[in-house]
Amino acid sequence: MELAGCDGCTGCHLRCADGVQTTLTEWDAVRNYIAVAPESQRVAIAVVESQDKTIDLGDDVTVKMCRYFDIQTRGCAVYPARPLICRLMGHVEWLPCPIDKVTHPVPTPLALDLMRTYSKFERRTFAAWEQDPEA
Numbered sequence: 366m367e368l369a370g371c372d373g374c375t376g377c378h379l380r381c382a383d384g385v386q387t388t389l390t391e392w393d394a395v396r397n398y399i400a401v402a403p404e405s406q407r408v409a410i411a412v413v414e415s416q417d418k419t420i421d422l423g424d425d426v427t428v429k430m431c432r433y434f435d436i437q438t439r440g441c442a443v444y445p446a447r448p449l450i451c452r453l454m455g456h457v458e459w460l461p462c463p464i465d466k467v468t469h470p471v472p473t474p475l476a477l478d479l480m481r482t483y484s485k486f487e488r489r490t491f492a493a494w495e496q497d498p499e500a
């Protein structure tokens with residue numbers, strides 16, 4: 366995937382809504398990323414997690430954002446450890462880049478093969494894994 370154009374771009378930030386589904390391995394990757402981060406970064410991530418995640422879209426419409434979405438910067442606090450669905454944003458046919466910045470998305474047959482494999486793993490929200498990783 367051509368990720369260079371995405372680096373530092375927050376043009377699709379509204380897609381970071383609450384409820385992202387991950388595998389247990391991905392959840393572990395996020396937790397490990399935080400666990401080994403420098404203290405200042407762990408504190409910064411904790412601040413992000415404590416933010417009010419509600420974004421007002423106007424006309425009485427609000428959206429609750431992902432726990433790792435930084436309301437201030439519009440970025441992801443765990444970007445290097447983000448799960449697959451976040452990595453695919455903008456790079457597959459069914460999650461197109463909203464600003465047409467990604468010019469070479471992953472060919473759909475390849476992306477579908479990836480999703481068929483990925484779908485064999487149990488997926489839950491961050492909150493569900495945190496609540497009971499053994500269930």
Ligand code: SF4
Pocket residue numbers: 370371372374375376377378454455456461462463464465466467
């Ligand atoms: S998918 Fe598009 S909007 Fe999202 S980060 Fe990449 S270039 Fe930016």
Ligand code: SF4
Pocket residue numbers: 380381382385431432433434435440441442443444447448451
């Ligand atoms: S993990 Fe990061 S990239 Fe994925 S939805 Fe949450 S804030 Fe967005």
